[in-house]
Amino acid sequence: MLGDNVIQAEITVKHAKSTGGVYRGVAQPDVQWKLQQLQDLGNHIARASTQLCEADARMLELSHSRQFTTESGELILSAARSVKDEICAARTAIVLPRKKSLLELYNFPPTRRFNPPLPQDQLLSFYISSCRLICACYHMVPKQAAPQGLSISVAECQLSYLDEVLQQLNTAMIQLEKLIGHLETCISH
Secondary structure (H helix, E strand, O other): OEOOEEOOOEEEEEOOOOHHHEEEEEEOOOOOEEOHHHHHHHHHHHHHHHHHHHHHHHHHHHHHHOOOOHHHHHHHHHHHHHHHHHHHHHHHHHHOOOOOOHHHHHHOHHHHOEEOOOOOOEEEEEEEEOOEEEEEEEEEOOOOOOOOOEEEEEEEEEOHHHHHHHHHHHHHHHHHHHHHHHHHHHHHO
16 A cells, blocks of 8 residues: 555455466556545545634634634534534544445456456455455355355455554544533533
8 A cells, every 4th residue: 555545456366267266466557546535534634624723723813802702612612513523524434444336346447457357257346444454356156156146255454554543533533522512511601
């Protein structure tokens, strides 16, 4: 992986129709899998940071003019809720796997850029699930072999930096929930 891209992939998978009963392939180096989940994670964190900077600038203005009112409390509360929503969306982006449909995978250009080419009854997908990069290989099989006509093989690797990101997002959520609770109490009195 490099940034939000899988830049190198080499797979070995059982495949009865391949020589020796095993398919071995390498993704062509010009093909990269963009992991939308990591892009979404970064975008949500960037929006949360922007909102925090804007709220900080507004609070600085209010501080200099000494005009703290109920409205300024509501402004802080609104900003805290918006930031919490972005942090929650960032967390969801990596915690919940976002898998492409089989049709999307079939039409996805990187799936068809292996050397040797993937067998016609095989599809490949990369996605994030919590702190793991998942590589799923989908093999279309006769209905007698699997009720849904599909056999799935999965390999995964731990992405320790995402574990740290997830912990930081959880901490931010807890702190924001406390802040929102305190602000709601203050504004209601």
